[in-house]
Amino acid sequence: MSFVQNFPFFSIIIAMFSGIVSAVISGKKARNLSIFAIGVTTCMSAAVLAYTWKTGESYTYMMGHFPAPWGNEIRAGVLEGLTALMFGVVMLLSVMGGLDHTEKDVEGSKLNLFYIMIDLMLSSLLALVYTNDLFTAYVFVEINTIAGCGLIMIRQWGRSLSAAIRYMVMSSLGSGLFLIGLSLLYDVTGQLLMIPAKEAVAQLAATDAYVIPMLVILAVISVGLAIKSGLYPFHYWIPDTYAYATPAASAVLSGLVSKGYIFLLIKILYRVMSPEHLMESYTLDVLYWFGIAGMMMGSIHAIQEKDTGRMIAYSSVAQIGYIYMGIGLGTQAGTTAAIFHIFSHGATKALLFISAVGLYEASGGERDYLSLRGAGYRNPLAAIGFTVGAMSMVGFPMLSGFISKLLFATSAFENTGKLLPTLIALAISTTLNAVYFLRLVISLYRPEKRKVDEVHRDSWNLRLAVVCFILLNLVLGLFSQPIVRAIGQGLIMFS
Amino acid sequence: MYDSLMTAVVLLPIIFGFLLLIFNNPIRSGHHERTMEIVTECLVLVNSLMVAALIISTGGRSGNLVLFRLYGQLTVMFKLDLMGSVFAGLVSFLWPLATLYSFEYMKNESRRPMFFAFYTMTYGVTLGVALAGNLITMYLFYEMLTFVTLPLVLYPMTREAARASRQYLYYSIGGAAFAFIGLVFVLSYSAIGTTEFVAGGMLNPELAGQHKNLLLLVYVLAFFGFGVKAAIFPFHDWLPKASVAPTPVTALLHAVAVVKSGAFAVLRFTYFIYGTSFLRGTWAQWAAMTAALVTITFGSTMAVKEIHLKRRLAYSTVSNLSYILFGASIMTPLGLIGALTHLVAHAFMKICAFFCAGAIMHQTEKTYIHQLDGLGRKMPVTFTCFLMSGLSLMGIPLFAGFISKWNLIQAALSWGGDAVAAGIPGGFIPYVGVGVILYSALMTGIYMLTVAIRAFFPAVGAALSSGSAVSAGAVSSSGSTVSAGAVSSSGNAASAGAAQSSGTSVRTEGEEREASDPSWLMLVPLVIFVIMIFVIGLHPEPLLKILEMIGGEAG
Incomplete structure (x- = not known):
């Protein structure tokens, strides 16, 4: 056994322990520790990725060498390594970009709490990515929920408190449904580890037993995770949550948290459920159509929104819709597209949130559409970042959004029944994206009547984060081929 | 190299x-x-x-x-x-x-x-x-x-x-x-695996034949998608x-x-992706052609109605761009030749017309057509150029516009004849197209020449009571600033409905400066464009030879 194989476990534990240690140290130290932990785990994820890419297969890592029915398992392949790497990078940049705001928004004595939440969030995300055990997944889903709540709430402001409560309620509902699904599955199959569960499920499918319970399980788990990831029509918690949290939290929540659940859902659909059940239950079709509905409605809501933060948040609803549409296509290409979009949206949305912060700063803290007028001259770099993000969202070639769009469109060809709806939905949604994002971009570059005061300069870390995100977007847009190939490879060794 | x-x-x-x-x-x-x-x-x-x-x-x-x-x-x-x-x-x-x-x-x-x-x-x-x-x-x-x-x-x-x-x-x-949809389809149905342009089309005929209607639908989507930039109706606004x-x-x-x-x-x-043999005679062709014809009619009619000079020219562009699209939708070598001729000819004519409008705006701050009365005598070169481009846009022989319209009509008639002879439903549409082009030529005459006529021959009686009194006064060279000021203010009162009141002072300034032809930086391009219009109109063979080569390859 290679030493690298320990890294998935190490990275979860490092993140978790740095959270625990942060409880007793000062805010500044907690911040440094947190950034250090994210950096280390990101490097470890990269190592895992390189290792699995080299060996060409995924491996199962038994915790404490207890074999299947009793022990707890981690499983790492190319896809897991890649996802963990992307999550780490986005997280690092988001935390860096929002650094000053975090210090401003969060009370000094509670600063270490914020970083505890960040650490826990990282650890739970990594666990969701790596775990091969359904119950462990549930545990980390709950940790994730609590960490998410903490991240929203820590900015002690009326709106963020109400947003946190809403998030708590919706998320708990989702986790509850997920838990019910799990216990039913455990009831029916007697397994919680994914691979043995899959065998049991396949046996059931072969004998045509427990058809209805399996259907219920699928439905309950899918709905539970859909609520938690904010699929339309369960999106009501999204706008406030993303818009009123402190910027670093917004970027992490929108870029990563809902993606973690989606990754878990993909994992359950392909690693636990049998293809027969999937097809018969029409789960994928349901997800597909709700995804398309989300693409449209999210954008329409975003068009009506005046507040920039809420607008970007509603755009997330639309993007989540894209991802579910990809999953709903039910082909490997569709899932590949969905996963690529997880990455591309993570990079783009975090960029938008972080650069929007720079624009608010330059506009006296105001964040509505009208106040941001002319902000492009007051804070050029942030405006460029926002423009790049917006262009990526409308699928400008050479940026990551274009590749996502292309992958979704080409993958639709394998599923003839959904070909035209997918393509038309993509076209309409692109146009809608253009309406609200580029409207704001134009407004950014319209000079104001009042005299432009000093050009606003953000702190170096925010500028660095914006530049890195722009580069990340370009990398995803120009050198996507190896990434997509890796995703495809990973999916093959996934189930 | x-x-x-x-x-x-x-x-x-x-x-x-x-x-x-x-x-x-x-x-x-x-x-x-x-x-x-x-x-x-x-x-x-x-x-x-x-x-x-x-x-x-x-x-x-x-x-x-x-x-x-x-x-x-x-x-x-x-x-x-x-x-x-x-x-x-x-x-x-x-x-x-x-x-x-x-x-x-x-x-x-x-x-x-x-x-x-x-x-x-x-x-x-x-x-x-x-x-x-x-x-x-x-x-x-x-x-x-x-x-x-x-x-x-x-x-x-x-x-x-x-x-x-x-x-x-x-x-x-x-x-x-929407054009993106076309791109994705082309990628999937390409015979060569890439999206490279190949004269005569590059779709895999076998695969494409199986999903013909789907591909035709995609063609129409992409036609309108790319057509948006060419201002096709209803996306012309x-x-x-x-x-x-x-x-x-x-x-x-x-x-x-x-x-x-x-x-x-x-x-x-x-011509280079779908290939005309795949599209000719299908409903997609008629859909594209009808859209182009509707746009021609609509654009030229709206241009007559429009009283703002630049917007009028813009509507004229709308209709003229659809000439090109009409040529494209004929889907024969002749159609491509016609389309490309118009693409070249219209470029010179319209840029010339717009530059004249710009020169007028720059020298006099005037933007509405009824303000132009009598200006032609003060800016002779500008308005002569404008007249030339107008005549060319109409399609009068000797000018470039004639060549392109001639080519288009020829292409339409020849394909219409073929289509009717072959009994393809919808074969009458190219004939309708010829009618539309003639109608549009008439409209072009109205909307371009009225401007020139107003500028050169202001209506005598009306001129004194309308906003153009200024120019009449200036031409009669009464000359004193007092009278010029008085006349211009009365002119403003008369035309207050159309002109923005905020423009008053600026306009007065402009008139005191004496409207005249702009400097050589503006005139040189204008004159060169007019010369080009004549060159293409009188000596189109070299251009047509190249275009025929293109048509021969791609048709």
Whole structure:
């Protein structure tokens, strides 16, 4: 056994322990520790990725060498390594970009709490990515929920408190449904580890037993995770949550948290459920159509929104819709597209949130559409970042959004029944994206009547984060081929 | 050799534009604007010469030059072919002249480095469209064109400009989004696995035959998608609105570069991707043709109705662009020839007309047609040029417009005859097209010549009581400032309904300055364009020979 194989476990534990240690140290130290932990785990994820890419297969890592029915398992392949790497990078940049705001928004004595939440969030995300055990997944889903709540709430402001409560309620509902699904599955199959569960499920499918319970399980788990990831029509918690949290939290929540659940859902659909059940239950079709509905409605809501933060948040609803549409296509290409979009949206949305912060700063803290007028001259770099993000969202070639769009469109060809709806939905949604994002971009570059005061300069870390995100977007847009190939490879060794 | 040349002509203006943007502030603060102008003009000229060298040295046909790989089979690739050469040559002929013109036009504006930065970048991007060797490259530059020209539409920074630029953006991105569907389909049904342009089409005939109706639907979607930039009805509205932009932009971009990139894309998509044999005689052809004919009728009718000079010309562009699309939708070699002839001829005619309108605005601040009475005698060269371009747009023999309309009508009749003989349903539509072209010629006569007639022969009785009294007074050379002031104020009162009251003082100033022909920077391009109109009208053979070669290959 290679030493690298320990890294998935190490990275979860490092993140978790740095959270625990942060409880007793000062805010500044907690911040440094947190950034250090994210950096280390990101490097470890990269190592895992390189290792699995080299060996060409995924491996199962038994915790404490207890074999299947009793022990707890981690499983790492190319896809897991890649996802963990992307999550780490986005997280690092988001935390860096929002650094000053975090210090401003969060009370000094509670600063270490914020970083505890960040650490826990990282650890739970990594666990969701790596775990091969359904119950462990549930545990980390709950940790994730609590960490998410903490991240929203820590900015002690009326709106963020109400947003946190809403998030708590919706998320708990989702986790509850997920838990019910799990216990039913455990009831029916007697397994919680994914691979043995899959065998049991396949046996059931072969004998045509427990058809209805399996259907219920699928439905309950899918709905539970859909609520938690904010699929339309369960999106009501999204706008406030993303818009009123402190910027670093917004970027992490929108870029990563809902993606973690989606990754878990993909994992359950392909690693636990049998293809027969999937097809018969029409789960994928349901997800597909709700995804398309989300693409449209999210954008329409975003068009009506005046507040920039809420607008970007509603755009997330639309993007989540894209991802579910990809999953709903039910082909490997569709899932590949969905996963690529997880990455591309993570990079783009975090960029938008972080650069929007720079624009608010330059506009006296105001964040509505009208106040941001002319902000492009007051804070050029942030405006460029926002423009790049917006262009990526409308699928400008050479940026990551274009590749996502292309992958979704080409993958639709394998599923003839959904070909035209997918393509038309993509076209309409692109146009809608253009309406609200580029409207704001134009407004950014319209000079104001009042005299432009000093050009606003953000702190170096925010500028660095914006530049890195722009580069990340370009990398995803120009050198996507190896990434997509890796995703495809990973999916093959996934189930 | 041609490799580096092809990359250079596209990248040089783009990089130069970026540099101008970066050094925007030093230029303004250091009064280096004159230097900037000279450098810009030299760069544009050099670029045009390089394009010329490229076309001549390769004979209009170059090998493939793969720049980089976007994804999978999607490579960004340049390849010069004859059709691309025609477009690239046209653009590179017009650009230096238009740049020259804009120095004078933009003399008193602020933020000029920014203007010239984007103006020059557009040059490179348009050449990118012309040189694109496959659909994805063209799509890339097509999208880029939207973003590069957006700041130019937004340039006046007024509320109206913001609204116009938003609309332009929504329409263009939306159009590109639907064209994207075409791109994806082409990728899946391609016979060669890539999206490279092949004269005569590159779809896999077997595969395409199985899903013929689906592919035809996609063709129509992409036709309208690319057609948005060519202002096809009902997606034409952005073009008249976009005439709030400074005249050099309206003239070069919204009469040539941008809109013709749209038409060019449609031509590419029809003749080099789908191939005419696949499309001819299908419902998709009739759908495209009908849309083009409706646009011609609509555009020329609206132009007559419009009283704002630049918007009238913009509507005229709407209708004329659909001439090109009509040619494209005939889907025979003759149709392609007709379309390309009009693409070239219309470029000269319309840019000439717009530059005249710009010269009038620049010299007199007048924008409405009823304000132009009698101006022709004070700005003889400008209005003569305008008259020439109007006559040419009508399609009078001797002028370039005649050649292109002749070609289009010929193509329509020959394909209509074939279609009717073969009993294809819808075969009568090309005949309708001929009627529409004649109707549109009549309308063109009305909307172009009324302007010229008003300018040269102001109605005597009406002139004294209407806003044009100023000019009448000036011509009679009573001369004293008192009377000029008095007359102009009465003129304002009379035309207050149409003219903006805020313009009063400016206009008075303009009149005191004595309206006259603009400086040589503006006149030289105008005269050259008129000469070109005559050259094409009287001696079209060289151009037609090239176009026939293209038609022979791609039809």
